Amino acid sequence: MSQPSHGEGSAPGREMVVILITGLLLGAGYNVIGQRSDPRWGIDWIGEDRLENLPTLESSAGPDGLPSAYTDIDDPLAIPATAGLPEIPNVGRPIQIPLATLKQFFDADAVFIVDAREADEYEISRIPGAINLPYDQAITDPELLENLDTGGRPIVTYCGGGSCELSLSLAEELFYSGHEKVLVYVGGFPEWQAAGYPTEGS
Amino acid sequence: MKGLLTHRRTVRVCQVLIGLVFAAAALGKLGDLDSFATQVHYFRLVPVAVENLVAIFLPWVELLAALALILGVRARAGALLTAAMMALFTVAVSQAVLRGLDFECGCFGTADGSRVGVLKLAENLVMLAVAVIASLRPRS
Numbered sequence: 001m002s003q004p005s006h007g008e009g010s011a012p013g014r015e016m017v018v019i020l021i022t023g024l025l026l027g028a029g030y031n032v033i034g035q036r037s038d039p040r041w042g043i044d045w046i047g048e049d050r051l052e053n054l055p056t057l058e059s060s061a062g063p064d065g066l067p068s069a070y071t072d073i074d075d076p077l078a079i080p081a082t083a084g085l086p087e088i089p090n091v092g093r094p095i096q097i098p099l100a101t102l103k104q105f106f107d108a109d110a111v112f113i114v115d116a117r118e119a120d121e122y123e124i125s126r127i128p129g130a131i132n133l134p135y136d137q138a139i140t141d142p143e144l145l146e147n148l149d150t151g152g153r154p155i156v157t158y159c160g161g162g163s164c165e166l167s168l169s170l171a172e173e174l175f176y177s178g179h180e181k182v183l184v185y186v187g188g189f190p191e192w193q194a195a196g197y198p199t200e201g202s
Numbered sequence: 203m204k205g206l207l208t209h210r211r212t213v214r215v216c217q218v219l220i221g222l223v224f225a226a227a228a229l230g231k232l233g234d235l236d237s238f239a240t241q242v243h244y245f246r247l248v249p250v251a252v253e254n255l256v257a258i259f260l261p262w263v264e265l266l267a268a269l270a271l272i273l274g275v276r277a278r279a280g281a282l283l284t285a286a287m288m289a290l291f292t293v294a295v296s297q298a299v300l301r302g303l304d305f306e307c308g309c310f311g312t313a314d315g316s317r318v319g320v321l322k323l324a325e326n327l328v329m330l331a332v333a334v335i336a337s338l339r340p341r342s
Contacts, residue, residue: 012276015276023263026262031258040233040236041232043257045258047243047250135317160304165243
């Protein structure tokens with residue numbers, strides 16, 4: 001709390017402590033105000049594992065593990081493919097979708113799948129029908145996210161799975177840019193491939 | 203060489219440069235604390251319970267250090283703090299690269315969308331060097 005630091009005799013150690021303490025006070029004040037205004041500006045003091053606490057969309061498969069809906073193109077009165085699919089509730093943030101449920105949606109062609117990985121990974125192999133929207137590209141182009149035409153279908157994002165969390169980040173961006181039904185496939189491409197499900201690519 | 207590095211002007215230019223970078227980084231984070239908390243999580247460096255505290259306080263320390271540097275008030279303290287933070291960030295990015303983690307770094311909030319990788323590491327090392335020069339005692 002003394003003279004400006006261009007003086008040779010100043011004590012940077014003590015001034016660093018002053019900056020640190022002031023920063024702590026401002027941070028605390030900002031967060032208290034932010035908590036009352038916008039969830040983006042004020043957050044809980046104690047962190048929680050977002051992926052673990054992400055709500056999960058359960059499969060609507062029957063006890064035999066088979067989807068309860070079917071389609072028959074020869075029978076126009078058949079139950080539409082989307083009939084047995086679980087409803088996607090609006091919980092104010094993206095929802096996790098497990099492999100089995102994703103497969104149900106995939107088979108019914110009832111999802112818009114977005115690959116959040118880099119273009120080269122996408123080119124090699126991907127979930128069939130997925131579009132490529134690398135996270136770093138998406139984040140710098142908000143209009144691209146807002147204007148994404150999903151054909152009224154819910155969006156599912158995925159990436160490299162495991163330690164790759166791009167899919168959740170991308171899902172959050174999509175959700176905040178106005179898409180209401182955004183799902184995250186946390187298992188990612190490796191799990192899909194390991195399950196022996198179809199892939200496409202060069 | 204040492205003479206040039208500790209020249210009053212060199213030190214001052216480095217202080218303003220690193221100050222501007224830190225100000226931009228801090229403001230980017232403050233605009234969306236929620237996202238920044240997620241980015242902190244991706245580094246897997248601190249316990250989950252502490253991640254939000256990092257997100258709440260770090261941008262303000264960055265901003266104050268940046269202001270000290272830009273305005274030239276307690277600039278040396280600001281420079282030492284930024285150098286320490288840069289060292290810490292470099293360690294954070296290195297461990298992420300070594301562990302093969304792939305995520306958006308959140309270094310400037312989510313504004314730049316840059317991913318953690320070797321390029322980010324190189325960028326960090328350059329900024330660390332600038333911060334160290336900025337914290338040298340100028341020869342007058």
